[in-house]
Amino acid sequence: MAPTGNAPLRIAQVAPVWTSVPPTEYGGAEQVVHWLTEGLIRDGCEVTLFASGDSRTSAVLHSTCDRNLLAKMADREAYAYEPYANATLVEALRMADRFDVIHCHLGAAFIPMATLCPTPMLYTVHAGLDLADELWILERYPDVPIAALSHSQVAAVSAARRRNIDVIYHGCDFDEYQGSTAPGDYLLFLSRMSSYKNPAGAIRVARAVGMPIILAGKPMTQAEERYFDEEVQPLVDGRAVRYLGPVSAAEKVELMRGAAALVFPIRWEEHFGVVMIEAMACGCPVVASRRGSVSEVVDPGITGFYGESEDELAALVPRALSLDRRTIRAHARKRFGVDRMVSDHLDLYRRLAPRRRH
Amino acid sequence: MAPTGNAPLRIAQVAPVWTSVPPTEYGGAEQVVHWLTEGLIRDGCEVTLFASGDSRTSAVLHSTCDRNLLAKMADREAYAYEPYANATLVEALRMADRFDVIHCHLGAAFIPMATLCPTPMLYTVHAGLDLADELWILERYPDVPIAALSHSQVAAVSAARRRNIDVIYHGCDFDEYQGSTAPGDYLLFLSRMSSYKNPAGAIRVARAVGMPIILAGKPMTQAEERYFDEEVQPLVDGRAVRYLGPVSAAEKVELMRGAAALVFPIRWEEHFGVVMIEAMACGCPVVASRRGSVSEVVDPGITGFYGESEDELAALVPRALSLDRRTIRAHARKRFGVDRMVSDHLDLYRRLAPRRRH
Numbered sequence: 001m002a003p004t005g006n007a008p009l010r011i012a013q014v015a016p017v018w019t020s021v022p023p024t025e026y027g028g029a030e031q032v033v034h035w036l037t038e039g040l041i042r043d044g045c046e047v048t049l050f051a052s053g054d055s056r057t058s059a060v061l062h063s064t065c066d067r068n069l070l071a072k073m074a075d076r077e078a079y080a081y082e083p084y085a086n087a088t089l090v091e092a093l094r095m096a097d098r099f100d101v102i103h104c105h106l107g108a109a110f111i112p113m114a115t116l117c118p119t120p121m122l123y124t125v126h127a128g129l130d131l132a133d134e135l136w137i138l139e140r141y142p143d144v145p146i147a148a149l150s151h152s153q154v155a156a157v158s159a160a161r162r163r164n165i166d167v168i169y170h171g172c173d174f175d176e177y178q179g180s181t182a183p184g185d186y187l188l189f190l191s192r193m194s195s196y197k198n199p200a201g202a203i204r205v206a207r208a209v210g211m212p213i214i215l216a217g218k219p220m221t222q223a224e225e226r227y228f229d230e231e232v233q234p235l236v237d238g239r240a241v242r243y244l245g246p247v248s249a250a251e252k253v254e255l256m257r258g259a260a261a262l263v264f265p266i267r268w269e270e271h272f273g274v275v276m277i278e279a280m281a282c283g284c285p286v287v288a289s290r291r292g293s294v295s296e297v298v299d300p301g302i303t304g305f306y307g308e309s310e311d312e313l314a315a316l317v318p319r320a321l322s323l324d325r326r327t328i329r330a331h332a333r334k335r336f337g338v339d340r341m342v343s344d345h346l347d348l349y350r351r352l353a354p355r356r357r358h
Numbered sequence: 359m360a361p362t363g364n365a366p367l368r369i370a371q372v373a374p375v376w377t378s379v380p381p382t383e384y385g386g387a388e389q390v391v392h393w394l395t396e397g398l399i400r401d402g403c404e405v406t407l408f409a410s411g412d413s414r415t416s417a418v419l420h421s422t423c424d425r426n427l428l429a430k431m432a433d434r435e436a437y438a439y440e441p442y443a444n445a446t447l448v449e450a451l452r453m454a455d456r457f458d459v460i461h462c463h464l465g466a467a468f469i470p471m472a473t474l475c476p477t478p479m480l481y482t483v484h485a486g487l488d489l490a491d492e493l494w495i496l497e498r499y500p501d502v503p504i505a506a507l508s509h510s511q512v513a514a515v516s517a518a519r520r521r522n523i524d525v526i527y528h529g530c531d532f533d534e535y536q537g538s539t540a541p542g543d544y545l546l547f548l549s550r551m552s553s554y555k556n557p558a559g560a561i562r563v564a565r566a567v568g569m570p571i572i573l574a575g576k577p578m579t580q581a582e583e584r585y586f587d588e589e590v591q592p593l594v595d596g597r598a599v600r601y602l603g604p605v606s607a608a609e610k611v612e613l614m615r616g617a618a619a620l621v622f623p624i625r626w627e628e629h630f631g632v633v634m635i636e637a638m639a640c641g642c643p644v645v646a647s648r649r650g651s652v653s654e655v656v657d658p659g660i661t662g663f664y665g666e667s668e669d670e671l672a673a674l675v676p677r678a679l680s681l682d683r684r685t686i687r688a689h690a691r692k693r694f695g696v697d698r699m700v701s702d703h704l705d706l707y708r709r710l711a712p713r714r715r716h
Contacts, residue, residue, distance in 0.1 A: 082440055082467040083491045087498060090470035109440040112448035116474055133441045140445060
């Protein structure tokens, strides 16, 4: 039955099992699922979270995988994503009549399963929707609703298909961040150490403006390790250019509070870029390449600036430093706070719930 | 409704979409699905084949993927297996009430979907069932029936789980092979050029018995290309050791008819090894390592011999050459002909069909 009157919405959140919810280190999708889940519960929803067994949640936890998959893989207890993802989603589908909406975060490859489910399903795809596989599956299942991370994420999707796609920007829990009005004098780069996140470009920007830079994050693949060793490590001198490796959530907040600006010189079509809104939550302005979602996330002259070349980014840094950090946090909170993200999802869930098939 | 009386069984065969059915070159699973499908239709079943759109079949063809996935990947029209495999299986499940049994060949990762389907599903897994992922999924869904390729394939599975697993050996269509009683004087190696199939070992066996050897097949991965370049190519001299590369189905049959024996010196737990029964269908004896399924497939002193070391295999070659080639084909036909394979599956389908849930 669809909910009537004031009955609480019953939502299933199906998280990737790569990391726990919330993640202890890397895991953008799982972090967003955590904030969304906790926000929905605060708003009165009944939420069942399908996630790895080492998750910590206020929702009812249903786990197929006892531990997060990255940990199991490191211990050679698991080798592939699909068996665990399939089991997780199928077990949610078997409980479908307990939910008004099932919200699946597993990936575009799992969209066909929505057609088996009498309960409306919503998909958030935490990756690109521009490769042949994703475009093929989106067009084959045009009636399956998608919550896109940005208009940029769905730029390659046909206009007809986009009519059944809602853009809902990510939000983060601003209570987990504190604004700062007296930052240090360093620039910050915080992302995985990959060529498309472009830490070497961030170092060049810092040199051009004559400011020290701190880099945090780590290479996640062999190709990224090679890139880091060849292109980034030689530029690290421990003074003007410092590299911290991966950092905890608490260290991340302290780095952002202390940073004069976050440099985000990406060389790909970023789907969203949670790190930008985390920086804003700390009052830290963002100087970014105009690629992918950036022009949707950064408000020039309010929360940061974006430009084309590294030279242009360097020229924008002094302007970013003059932005008011209280205003950055306050403005970003309205656009990217967890309350707005929860409210957008609730609106969409309420539209989808009556579509239940009997 | 389960079939009653003489109503024909309605079977869905869900093939991997990696290659067409039948495959034009490599594709062991798709070849077996083809033989099984054609045999079931000859036996009066109504079969719907879920496979790539370039398949050729007597069944009703339902294709999600217009062309086989390897061709699409080569043309950069596709990148991953799961979107197409998920779509294929889900579309079979949506038509479930048209079938008495759905027989899925996509892989162990797809076993959870059986629990969504009111129609009984049977899984043949054309790969190992001994890694952590497969063992995990088998034990999590103990009621899903499995047709194992050999007892060896399920050796690592718990005894309790094995009670719901039937071993059905592959068969091949003996009409596509002709026996020969006047072979040439060469030994034959025919498999992918990988270290676990051990073509270099086959060459050493041939040298030890002083016979020429022909090798056919190709490296399928980068690691196999490196292995081939380093370990096999240097031993090829074009006279005593000849390498033909990949061969067509017709060339394969001619090579087997002309070979004095097939050398199969594997260094892994082979799940079945269709090439062994294809050789037998041509009257060609098999000399193989005693690994995996070999002791289940080769009948020593009738269709070939098996042993432990390469020295032992070399010593067995002269004994294999003395076996009667007519007897090899006749004996193998009974054990591994398509009729026996079809009949075993029909028995199992008839046992499963009444399990339909309403």
